[in-house]
Amino acid sequence: MNYNTLGLYFEAEMAGFDGECFHYSVYTDDTPDENKVQEIDKAIAEYFEPYDSKEIYMGYIDVTNEGEKINIELDLGNVDPKYENTAIEGILKAMNTVKGIKKVIVNEDCDDFDF
Secondary structure, X not given: OOOHHHOOOOEEEEOOOOOOEEEEEEEEOOOXXXXXXXXXXXXHHHHHHHHHHOOOOOOEEEEEEOOOOEEEEEEOXXXXXXXXXXXXXXXXXXXXXXXXXXXXXXXXXXXXXXX
């Protein structure tokens, strides 16, 4: 996948493939804390609110602090296929509103398939 067309202020790349699950490794300017986790979680929730209000399921999303990075898990199980790319790219677009992100690597530890 090519994320260059999204107009992100941070670098984003796809490292591997893991079926219907996408794992976003988010590297920030500083060591991430719970405030940054909450800021990202809020940005994602706000981005997907229009879909939620129409009862369009965009997947299971979980944001956690992993110490040196923030991890976002997106599970597309039961997502209508016409919304899958919207969900995958929506995570990145939502994070584009959060300051202090250096780089995002999607499926960093999944090397089953190289793009």
